[in-house]
């Protein structure tokens with residue numbers, strides 16, 4: 001049930017605790033259809049209403065290393081801000097998860113950034129990790145899916161590999177409300193070519209690496 005005063009999504013202690021326990025025991029957590037329904041629907045509507053020109057071709061790397069490489073990924077992205085209601089509710093929910101995980105696991109998560117992603121027919125994201133050991137300030141990756149009907153023939157699954165040696169992985173279908181959280185440095189993953197329009201949100205919880213030379217987060 002949504003908060004009657006603000007319309008904000010409800011806090012979900014059982015879900016948050018399950019995510020914390022899965023992260024402790026295996027480093028990742030998958031919950032089909034677990035995002036609060038009203039929030040899923042609001043985000044889905046927003047993803048459909050966003051004009052195509054708000055989406056930019058996704059790049060690889062950050063800052064000066066930011067390059068576009070269509071050989072590696074072909075999705076289009078739109079960063080989420082609190083300028084609109086759906087964005088506010090999403091960021092509130094993610095902030096509550098951040099607070100819970102910090103209390104429960106002492107992760108020191110400091111900020112969260114996320115974007116909508118649209119994979120058109122034929123689009124993919126080849127196997128990669130979201131953070132590299134050493135310079136990593138992306139600690140936790142979170143993806144949620146915004147596709148009310150996703151058929152097996154549409155492909156477009158996320159494949160999550162347990163380590164660099166794993167070439168089997170496990171497939172996750174991108175259906176509405178499914179939440180995937182994993183340690184950004186640990187789990188190579190890829191998005192198989194989608195045969196239909198595929199909408200999602202990808203986000204990262206980060207630790208603070210601010211210094212006099214570098215203000216966080218760079219955008």
Ligand SMILES: O=C(O)CCC(=O)C(=O)O
Pocket residue numbers: 117125130143157158189190191200202
């Ligand atoms: O959409 C997905 O299933 C994963 C996307 C992803 O790996 C990324 O944006 O880094």
Ligand SMILES: [Fe+2]
Pocket residue numbers: 128129130189
């Ligand atoms: Fe990724």
